[in-house]
Amino acid sequence: MGRIVDTRCPRCGAPLPIQPGMDTVACQYCGARSLIDRGRKPTTAPIPQGMHVVRVAPPSGNAAAVTVTAAVAGMVAAGAIAGFVAWGATGGSGAGARPLLGAGPRLYFSDRPMIADVNGDGAPDVIGKSSIPAGEEWIAAYDGRDGKPIWRTAALAKDATTHEARRAVVLDRVISVDALGKAQAYDLRTGTPSWSVPLGEKARRVCQGSGVIVVETVDDAKHGLDPASGAKRALAKDAACKVVPSSNKDEAPGYQLVSWSDFDELGLPRSHDVEGMSVDRALVASGPGPRFLLGSRSKGSQIGMVAAVDKKTILWKTVVPGVDPLTTRASGVDEAAYHGGVLVVPYDMKDHGEGTRLACFDGGTGARLWDVQIHKKSQVSLGISTSASDVFYATWTALHVFSLKTGKLRYTIGTEF
DSSP: OOOOEEEEOTTTOOEEEEOTTOSEEEOTTTOOEEEEEOSSSOOOOOOOTTOEEEEOOOTTTOTTOOBOOHHHHHHHHHTOOSOOBOOOSOSOOOTTSOOOOOSSSOOEEBSOOEEEOSSSSSSOEEEEEEEOTTSOEEEEEEOTTTOOEEEEOSOOOGGGSSTTOEEEEETTEEEEEOTTSEEEEEETTTOOEEEEEEOSSOEEEEEEOSSSEEEEETTSOEEEEOTTTOOEEOOOTTOOOEEOSBSOTTEETTEEEEEGGGHHHHTOOOTTOSTTEEEEEEEEESSSSOEEEEEEESSSSOOEEEEEEETTEEEEEEESOSSOGGGBOSSOOOOOEEETTEEEEEEEBSSGGGOEEEEEEETTTOOEEEEEEEESSOOOOOEEEEOSSEEEEEOSSEEEEEETTTOOEEEEEEOOO
């Protein structure tokens, strides 16, 4: 039986299983395509634009080649590599939820963490897609105080687990819209199914109207749904739609992340108007206070930078890394989270074995409050969320929860791949 050789994606660092006889491979997480160089003979052929090159040992069995375990091979065969979030294996379940799995198969958490009070204790809890290797996936809720499971849904259909699916928490419902446009609602307290309705198109985002759930689809239509029954509701023209906790990494209650193409409309400095900094994105808070530009140093080595602005006035700017900047990945930062005047920004180390770190800044002054190691594993981010007390950072297969005040790791849900 042929071996499957395991290497890593040059773009995102995700495992990149390569089967015998393959000449090209596509990352099942980020989609990057790579040519496979098995070292048989040198080539001077040009590399097609947009492609990378990964080098693996020839079939003779070089010691550097890694044989993937049967479990990982099964994951590849099942297409389960992309997008996992780990699930805790202990704790109680909410009424009406599917019984929790006990100790046994390793469980993953793989979602942008959605923050809401699930159990009614007044403290924020976390909700997200979970799974087991090469097996079913579901949506689960965890106690925000210690990460113990509260409930889990039944297994999701395949179309509800792809990158085109959308999840959100709105009006005491957890909404899952699959790639075929079917919206499924679950009760926020118990995880039990409430209703489902076909929309006829894929979802772009989910938000909250006036007492109504709104699903915006990719054809620019807006669908109003009754929270209790899922019945279609008419929407007022140009009615406001409030941002809710969701799997959409570009927005969260209290702020949105925008690209440079929106800067003029928002009155922000243009991409190259900030001295010494090249700006790619901006975090725009919905309330009063500064806005934050995200990017990299414009001269010399590309080092992540952040700047605070009031309209087009620069209030402060600084490098993101709290360690030697030259040991960090040569690229700008493109994600962040903001809550209560505090800005948190993840950044990657140059060496994949050193993983990812998280920097925290006072939004008003730019003072660095703390800088901590998140992990030393995969450099794949599924999203970051914050509450008044905690920072929730999701990697490919695990959720890491830190104190917003001190940066101390409080608990982890799941296991790094």
